[in-house]
Amino acid sequence: MLLETASGRNCDTAPGAVVCRELHRALLLAKLQPRGAQEVRKEQVNSNLEARMEVLMPEPQIYVERTLAIIKPDIIDKEEEIEDLILRSGFHIIQKRNLQLSPEQCSNFYAEQFGKMFFPNLTAYMSSGPIVAMVLARNCAVSYWKELLGPSNSVRARITHPHSLRALYGTDELRNGLHGSLSISSAEKEIRFIFPEAILEPVPTGQRARDYLNLYVKPTLLAGLTALCKEKPADPMLFTVWYEVCCSQRSRNQSSTAL
Numbered sequence: 001m002l003l004e005t006a007s008g009r010n011c012d013t014a015p016g017a018v019v020c021r022e023l024h025r026a027l028l029l030a031k032l033q034p035r036g037a038q039e040v041r042k043e044q045v046n047s048n049l050e051a052r053m054e055v056l057m058p059e060p061q062i063y064v065e066r067t068l069a070i071i072k073p074d075i076i077d078k079e080e081e082i083e084d085l086i087l088r089s090g091f092h093i094i095q096k097r098n099l100q101l102s103p104e105q106c107s108n109f110y111a112e113q114f115g116k117m118f119f120p121n122l123t124a125y126m127s128s129g130p131i132v133a134m135v136l137a138r139n140c141a142v143s144y145w146k147e148l149l150g151p152s153n154s155v156r157a158r159i160t161h162p163h164s165l166r167a168l169y170g171t172d173e174l175r176n177g178l179h180g181s182l183s184i185s186s187a188e189k190e191i192r193f194i195f196p197e198a199i200l201e202p203v204p205t206g207q208r209a210r211d212y213l214n215l216y217v218k219p220t221l222l223a224g225l226t227a228l229c230k231e232k233p234a235d236p237m238l239f240t241v242w243y244e245v246c247c248s249q250r251s252r253n254q255s256s257t258a259l
Contacts (some may be wrong), residue, residue: 065141066094068190070179073129075169082178085165086136089148095135095195103127109193121174133194142187145180152176 069086071079086093101109106123113119136145150157150164154176157167169177181187191198 064092064137065139065184065187066135066137066191067141067145067181067187068179068194069134069136069145070194071132071134072126072175072177072179073131074125074171074175075177076130076132078169079132082165082169083134086134086148089144091136091138091141091145093134094137095198097133097194098130099133099194100130101127109190118174125174135191135195135198142181142184146182149178149180 071082075082083093103123106126107114107119110119110122110126113122138144148165150161150166152166153173154166154170155172157164157170157176161167165178166176171177181190
């Protein structure tokens, strides 16, 4: 009998098909053995199953906060030195890009500063040469990166935070050497601007969490339970594995479709 996934695909082509077949074969062999041997055999089956399922369905990745860092045009020659400081401060560089922004792109990137007296000078400065943009990740990345940068005015930073990056590499309030996102929401926005192909996976909360459940989790559960009621596997152990494999396959199909 062929098992079908919740998406209607033959389970023989699903990643968990091998596990299903091996489990079913092992359970049949166990039933043909004496009672004592059956218990030993079931323990072996459970152990093998757990190991295979760990490979098939690894632990989910834990979301790590990200922020955007930019090495500005006038200190581009300090790129390697600054990257070394970043790594030694506990950050991981997830993505990196060398580029030069046009004045129009700079205006869009700093749109929240539009109307302020320094805005024309800021866009002219940021478009004056190449920059290095990096996505940094670590626990509390936004706040730690802001702390490492120091005050936005490099003159003040040299007085109050002499070991900060802006104190070391910046010149004044405009040419302060490096950029950092001010908040988690601005970090997401800025990363998407510089890295439009980036996939950000923040932990959903509140209405976003409910929307995620309604869009992905509930349809998967409903489809899996419906297919399960039709199939009605006789063995409870096979019942559980079959359901997990089908739901896992459906989730992967949805994720690949969404991308």
